[in-house]
Each structure stands twice: as structure tokens, then as C-alpha cells.
Amino acid sequence: MVIYLHGDLGAGKTCLVRGVLNSLGYKGRVKSPTYTLLEPYLVANLNLRHFDLYRLQDKSEWDEAGFRDEFNGENILFIEWPEKALIPPADIEIYLDILTRGRTATLKSNTVIGRTCLNQL
Numbered sequence: 001m002v003i004y005l006h007g008d009l010g011a012g013k014t015c016l017v018r019g020v021l022n023s024l025g026y027k028g029r030v031k032s033p034t035y036t037l038l039e040p041y042l043v044a045n046l047n048l049r050h051f052d053l054y055r056l057q058d059k060s061e062w063d064e065a066g067f068r069d070e071f072n073g074e075n076i077l078f079i080e081w082p083e084k085a086l087i088p089p090a091d092i093e094i095y096l097d098i099l100t101r102g103r104t105a106t107l108k109s110n111t112v113i114g115r116t117c118l119n120q121l
């Protein structure tokens with residue numbers, strides 16, 4: 001499951017992943033993968049991966065880190081700044097916007113599995 005998170009700096013992408021992890025029962029600290037690019041989690045028998053590609057330098061950095069292997073059909077991948085790399089397409093895309101008062105989240109599915117997931121919400 002590949003989930004792209006769209007939204008400006010500070011729109012709440014990391015916060016949303018933190019909320020997902022907490023709701024799955026994760027008790028540890030959820031830090032932004034700003035510098036590490038990837039933070040892995042094992043929670044509720046799920047392998048969840050949180051990427052922030054904002055600081056990705058180039059394709060060789062992506063290749064050398066072995067990130068491609070994370071798209072293994074089993075992991076659940078939340079990806080901030082997906083447009084910074086050439087990566088597999090998303091099952092779900094979440095668009096976060098800051099309004100004058102409050103924020104909005106727009107959820108869009110691109111695949112059958114993505115639609116099945118959103119239908120459960």
C-alpha cells in the first residue's frame with residue numbers, strides 16, 4: 001500500500017502519520033524523517049514505513065539506501081514529498097491544506113486496493 005502525502009511545509013503530513021501510528025497502538029516517539037529520509041515501524045503486525053523525501057539529493061542516494069526494496073507489496077508506505085523521487089504510483093493520495101481557520105484533508109484513491117481502504121473509513 002503506497003500512500004502519498006501532499007501539502008506545503010507544515011501542512012500536517014508528519015502529524016497525520018503520527019496519528020495513524022498512535023491509533024494503531026504505537027507508543028513510542030514518532031519523529032519526522034527529515035534527515036533520515038525513512039523511519040520504519042512495526043505496529044499491529046504491520047510494517048509501516050514513513051518517508052520524507054524533501055531532502056533527497058539525487059537518484060544515486062535513493063538507489064544506495066536500498067529504498068526501492070521497501071516497495072515490496074507488503075509494507076504500508078506513507079511518503080511525504082513523493083515528487084522528489086521516481087517511485088511507484090500511489091494507491092491513495094492525501095492532500096492537506098491550511099485554511100484561514102482549520103485545515104482540510106482530501107483523500108483520493110487510484111487503485112482498487114486504495115478504494116477498498118478508503119471505503120472502510
Ligand SMILES: Nc1ncnc2c1ncn2[C@@H]1O[C@H](COP(=O)(O)OP(=O)(O)OP(=O)(O)O)[C@@H](O)[C@H]1O
Pocket residue numbers: 007008009010011012013014015016032052080103
Ligand atoms: N490538523 C492540525 N491542526 C493544527 N495543527 C496541526 C495540524 N496538523 C499539524 N499541525 C501542526 O503543524 C506543525 C507542522 O506539522 P507537520 O510537522 O506534521 O507538517 P509537515 O506537513 O510534515 O511538514 P514538512 O513538510 O516540513 O515535513 C506542527 O507543529 C503540528 O503540531
Ligand SMILES: [Mg+2]
Pocket residue numbers: 013014015032052080
Ligand atoms: Mg513532515
